[in-house]
Amino acid sequence: GENVEQHPSTLSVQEGDSAVIKCTYSDSASNYFPWYKQELGKGPQLIIDIRSNVGEKKDQRIAVTLNKTAKHFSLHITETQPEDSAVYFCAASKPSNTGKLIFGQGTTLQVKP
Amino acid sequence: EPEVTQTPSHQVTQMGQEVILRCVPISNHLYFYWYRQILGQKVEFLVSFYNNEISEKSEIFDDQFSVERPDGSNFTLKIRSTKLEDSAMYFCASGGQGTTGELFFGEGSRLTVL
Numbered sequence: 422g423e424n425v426e427q428h429p430s431t432l433s434v435q436e437g438d439s440a441v442i443k444c445t446y447s448d449s450a451s452n453y454f455p456w457y458k459q460e461l462g463k464g465p466q467l468i469i470d471i472r473s474n475v476g477e478k479k480d481q482r483i484a485v486t487l488n489k490t491a492k493h494f495s496l497h498i499t500e501t502q503p504e505d506s507a508v509y510f511c512a513a514s515k516p517s518n519t520g521k522l523i524f525g526q527g528t529t530l531q532v533k534p
Numbered sequence: 535e536p537e538v539t540q541t542p543s544h545q546v547t548q549m550g551q552e553v554i555l556r557c558v559p560i561s562n563h564l565y566f567y568w569y570r571q572i573l574g575q576k577v578e579f580l581v582s583f584y585n586n587e588i589s590e591k592s593e594i595f596d597d598q599f600s601v602e603r604p605d606g607s608n609f610t611l612k613i614r615s616t617k618l619e620d621s622a623m624y625f626c627a628s629g630g631q632g633t634t635g636e637l638f639f640g641e642g643s644r645l646t647v648l
Contacts, residue, residue, distance in 0.1 A: 455636065464538075464625050464639035465577060510577060519582040519590040520565050520629050522637060526576045 423448045425513050427525025435533050440498045442528045444511035451513040454494045459508045501532045536560045538640035540626050546646045547616055555611045555643045557626030566609045567627040616647045
């Protein structure tokens with residue numbers, strides 16, 4: 422079945438540095454790739470997404486890149502701040518009438534002041 | 535900003551008891567979901583619901599689970615006879631478009647089965 426692998430599981434960076442989280446997906450029919458941020462005790466919140474007709478998307482300090490050939494997509498956070506500390510999940514979805522998301526395992530990002 | 539709301543935030547129950555988790559999706563959304571997250575693990579899909587019926591369910595969603603949209607606003611997940619392994623955070627989500635559209639998640643209901 423569909424699978425999404427996410428690496429690394431934990432990432433620690435100094436404030437101001439960049440952070441990169443990578444995901445691979447197994448189903449080549451997947452065409453929607455959101456990234457969610459989950460703070461302690463809260464539900465996942467969408468921070469950025471990309472569709473398969475686009476190779477890169479940027480929103481201020483956050484960017485996502487997609488390589489459809491390799492079935493990879495990555496989240497890039499520049500100029501990290503302590504409030505970026507959270508668990509980040511990638512996900513993938515394919516065209517269907519259900520909109521189901523398959524999530525990666527999550528990356529715990531710690532930004533040290 | 536519209537949001538998905540869930541109740542209760544935390545429920546403790548004895549093994550074998552029935553539990554109902556409630557969700558109020560965003561009002562103009564048509565697609566509804568339940569996901570669960572066992573502590574420290576990934577978020578897992580349980581079930582999707584559209585047009586008053588289940589559109590897809592995972593292997594986890596066995597006969598002990600059921601969903602219902604009893605009125606125009608609530609979306610519920612019922613676990614008929616809880617097991618220890620049902621202890622998890624359960625997230626409700628809703629979306630305006632079923633085909634690869636953005637999903638909005640609630641804050642979750644933590645279920646502890648003793």
